[in-house]
Amino acid sequence: MANPKKKLALNLDKLPKLDKLSKLDNFPRDQILFVKSLVESPGEIGQVTPSSRFLAEGMVNNLDLATAKIVVEFGPGTGAVTKAIVKKCGPQTAFFALETNTGMITIWQRRFPNHKIIHDSAENISTHLKANNFEQADYIISSLPFALLPPDLAERILHNAYEALRPDGVFVTYQYLHARVINSAMRLLRKTFSDIDTSVVFRNLPPAFVFRCHKR
Numbered sequence: 001m002a003n004p005k006k007k008l009a010l011n012l013d014k015l016p017k018l019d020k021l022s023k024l025d026n027f028p029r030d031q032i033l034f035v036k037s038l039v040e041s042p043g044e045i046g047q048v049t050p051s052s053r054f055l056a057e058g059m060v061n062n063l064d065l066a067t068a069k070i071v072v073e074f075g076p077g078t079g080a081v082t083k084a085i086v087k088k089c090g091p092q093t094a095f096f097a098l099e100t101n102t103g104m105i106t107i108w109q110r111r112f113p114n115h116k117i118i119h120d121s122a123e124n125i126s127t128h129l130k131a132n133n134f135e136q137a138d139y140i141i142s143s144l145p146f147a148l149l150p151p152d153l154a155e156r157i158l159h160n161a162y163e164a165l166r167p168d169g170v171f172v173t174y175q176y177l178h179a180r181v182i183n184s185a186m187r188l189l190r191k192t193f194s195d196i197d198t199s200v201v202f203r204n205l206p207p208a209f210v211f212r213c214h215k216r
């Protein structure tokens, strides 16, 4: 019989190796990477599973990506939201993503070989816009877990995102539906953006609040 006093521990070595999973479908592969990354750096990942198609579509809903000059994604992970973004971008829309986790980048690059991902923190967006000959972005679409990031980093990323947006540009992000987290996310976003509208996506586990922050 199992000893109830024995501590529950996640033995990462017992998870299947990612390179052995190439013949399986995407779900377990992404899932294992999310669990591993979450255990290694919980404050950077913030969720155990990629976002649902419904949340990804909710993030880009009402954004005119087709006529945008440049769209930037923060924290694309394995590409759940990227898929919805690139589907809506027009033929002239430039796009790049900023991601810090190398495991996520490897999978993302295989999935989106015609798009650009940069291994750097979102706070450095302006440097990468300039390197790609853009002054400011039309849209920034972020999956960063702001409630879990160190507060000074979260504020710096939001400040730099605001500066990097063109006037009337939009910054979109989400947080899971939990009163305390939603309140602190809203407080944090309001320090930078005064015009924010929200919507709820129920078809995601857990359901999520989408924040659309307008630069006025």
Ligand SMILES: C[S@@+](CC[C@H](N)C(=O)[O-])C[C@H]1O[C@@H](n2cnc3c(N)ncnc32)[C@H](O)[C@@H]1O
Pocket: 044, 045, 046, 047, 049, 050, 051, 074, 075, 076, 077, 078, 079, 080, 081, 082, 098, 099, 100, 101, 104, 120, 121, 122, 123, 143, 144, 145
């Ligand atoms: C919650 S996951 C979202 C992944 C994916 N977009 C999705 O919705 O399924 C957050 C992602 O942000 C990345 N991340 C965390 N801090 C970052 C930073 N400062 N700059 C860029 N990416 C970061 C993590 O490595 C992770 O891939």
